[in-house]
Amino acid sequence: MANIQIAIVDDHEIVRDGIKILLEDEPGINITGEAKTGKEAVSLCNSHETDLVIMDITMPEMDGIEATKIIKENHPDIKILALTMLSEDQHIRKMIKAGASGYILKSSGKQELIKAINTIMAGKHYFSNDATQSILQELVTPDVNKVKDEDEAHITDRELEVLKLIVNEYTNQEIADELFVSVRTIDAHRRNLLQKTGAKNTAGLVKYALKNKLFNNNG
Template sequence: MANINILLADDHDIVRDGIRMLLEDEVGFRIVSEAENGEEAIKACKEDDIDLVIMDISMPKMNGIEATEKIKESSPDIKVLALTMMDEDQHIRQMIEAGASGYILKSSDKVELVDAITTILDGKHYFSDDATQSVMMDLVKGTAKENNSTDPGNITDREKEVLELIVKQYTNQEIAEELYISTRTVDAHRRNLLQKTGAKNTAGLVTYAFRHNLVDIN
């Protein structure tokens, strides 16, 4: 496996040191840079060859939400894994909307951290079990923002099937095999979903699906 270059962005030295200790013996993972705030994280992504950012939400100067949005705008291939606390449900939602591929609690162990990283690098999303239920319920019950003006009725039954599999973290190839269609057709459905929902990326589609109760969260 090729080396995965990781940036640690957190304003607490002890958190960065802890993550570094957890990953230092993991084959293929390299901590190549660290940042104490969002501005430093953006700069590091421009100067270093970063594959994944482990991003704290609450940081000085620029928080993880703003930093994630700017990083994804300039370098969409860089994956972002949000570091969260249990009481940051609202901010977690904003991180996903900004382009983060998932979130993990700061109290998580090495097994979950490695699982989250490998899942995200595989092109899927990772949501920490301990925080998922409350966040997903917040998405369903929360007041709508820009996406609420979009009528879910415009989405076809086939697009809903594709959307449900996207939420379940299926890859395009897996969706194609599940629905007996080509990957090109899956791409077309994905583009249509982005256009109809107003979402910017896959994370936005997941958010839209839960807001409009288009998938079963049980």
């Protein structure tokens, strides 16, 4: 079996050096390159033969989530293993959605790192115990606690206008008339709001607006 060609991506040189030391004598593994930003990681994968990228998340220029997304779009066969200090469920979910096949913490030891690499290269997924617990906690948390904060939801100004009218009990037709657009457009805005906020229905949207104190001056 050919060696696994691995790229290491982390903005801290001491971390990259530590990973190289852990892996350089491991049979079947070859370090082909390293990068200190997500942008460099994308370029590295375009120019070097790479089977797997060990990817940090928080980096300058472009974070690991965006880099993973671009790499997977351009090179679907390249596997991504997130290696990070971040154990919060939102980071795990975002990395999985971007295309990562594994997620382990920097507190992991050499054996877990090698196990994660081999598991991913066998076509499976690998998550450290801490990451698994975080995902399980997210699954069992009541829906009311899953509603996102305003900053995380990235609601546009137009969607905010629509949400304000929803809170004021306008129908879709009334909102469309108020904003001089079609009902179909309002339907699309409502779907986007549900997706972005994590709400399941109109009541959830109202609860979201109240939780984030979006329209305090409007009753």
